[in-house]
Amino acid sequence: MNAFGLIQIGLILLCTTTISSLQCNHLPLQQRKVIENSLQLLDKMGKKFPQQCLREKMSFRFPEQVLKPRQKETVKVAIEEIFQHIFYIFSKNLTLAAWDGTALEQFQNGLYQQIEQLETCVIKKQTHYFQSKEVNRLKLKKYFQKIDCFLKDKQHNLCSWEISRAEMRRCLQLIDKVARKLNN
Secondary structure, X not given: OOHHHHHHHHHHHHHHHHHHHHHHHOHHHHHHHHHHHHHHHHHHHOOOOOHHHHXXXXXXXXXXXXXXXXXXXXXXXXXXXXXXXXXXXXXXXXXOOOOOHHHHHHHHHXXXXXXXXXXXXXXXXXXXXHHHHHHHHHHHHHHHHHHHHHHHHXXXXXXXXXXXXXXXXXXXXXXXXXXXXXXX
């Protein structure tokens, strides 16, 4: 390979890195758009909350403190983790949900793309974030396990899915508030 070929490869790598870092600089804005779109898709997936499900309301208590650390990177890690959990929950046993399949697929695709974006932007060397990140990860895992167990206990029936959908709406609204603060 000649020197010109090496220069071309170097320029391509430089441009790729620059574009990737520009995407990461606009991550809070992108997150807000994805969250806004996800909220609209959640609404479009199902109809109004069924009256027969009102008796089954469940309080899962989202651990809001995971979105309040001092470092922005820790918040981004928490948001990535939340998106992964939501994606997991909305990727299984949806037969009784009776939702709009196209909206559900778009919702899943949007979450997946955001997870991919966050993974590239979040610092992989998180040694000084490790302790708070691990505590947050456990709190989030416990929260989403409650939702998963609730769905299993109710045999993934219509009401359990509608309650979970409403809970994910609240969760995304909390992330939206945090994303707005990160952007300022």
